[in-house]
Amino acid sequence: MGKLLTLAKEIIFPSRTTCFICGREEIVGEDDLCDACRESIHLCICPPAPLPLDGVSAGLLYTKELHEPMHRFKYRDKVEYAAFFCQYMSIPQDWSIDILCPVPLYYLREMKRTYNQSELLARRISAIYQIPYCRDLLEKTRNTATQTRLNPAQRQRNVQNAFKAAPECKNLSVLLIDDVYTTGATLASCAKELKKQGASKVYALCACKTDN
Ligand SMILES: [Zn+2]
Structure with missing residues (x-):
């Protein structure tokens, strides 16, 4: 034709x-x-990062319309949704990043789910920006209750000391990749461990941020 x-x-x-x-x-x-x-949909403007993070950015505001797609991405094997969320995720120009690191799941949870949605995002961002990613920089050392129904103080306690960082992060500027940013408790806990092992900077880039 x-x-x-x-x-x-x-x-x-x-x-x-x-x-x-x-x-x-x-x-x-x-x-x-x-x-x-x-x-x-609304693009997200991020607030100052909670310490010890050096910066936080997110793609979209986590409005109610996005709850169902995010749920399908995390729990219903819709791995191809990573491409949708990544369209809106960009690394701010003044961040100099050496390596990307997805926020890890506890290994039993990842085995059950068969994938880590944050790793799918990290892989795509890695390909777009040509920055390597390493899933082994961080390990989740224990299972934690889902943060969804916890208040900010409970969230912080829930993820305290739940991560372990590898010494390979020493002197690196690390960009954490996660799905939804709520209070930043998980990301701050990851950043603390990475800095303990000598990471020079720790930033975070998320697909969505809740409106709080
Ligand atoms: Zn529609």
């Missing part, structure tokens, strides 16, 4: 695919979103 004819057909019968957020068959753009859902 001629190019013109294809174009004409596309204008009269635009192709419909599934929208990433609402899941409806709609006309979606290159960002995998229908027009209504594109209106519903």
Whole structure:
């Protein structure tokens, strides 16, 4: 079929695919979103980083529309969603990063889930920015209760000393990669361990940030 004819057909019968957020068959753009859902997403402006983090950035505001897609990404094997979230994740220009490190899951949890969603994000960011990533810089040493229903103080206690950093992080500027930033308790706990082992800087880049 001629190019013109294809174009004409596309204008009269635009192709419909599934929208990433609402899941409806709609006309979606290159960002995998229908027009209504594109209106519903908001880029995130991040607050100052909690110590000992040197900086925090996140892609999207974690509005209610994104809860279901994030749940499918984390727990329902929708590994391909990493590409969607990564569209909005960018490393600020004034951060000089040596290595990326996903926030680890406890090994039994990762075995059950078969993947770590933060590692999927880290792998993509690594390919986009051509910065190596290493999943072994951090280890989660014990299982922790899910942070979802805990208040900020409980969250901090819950993840205290739950991570161990490898000595290989010494003198490196590390960028932690995570899915959702809530109070920053998990990221701060990771940063503390990395700095204990001599990391020069620790930043964090997340797919989403809650509105709190
Ligand atoms: Zn939609």
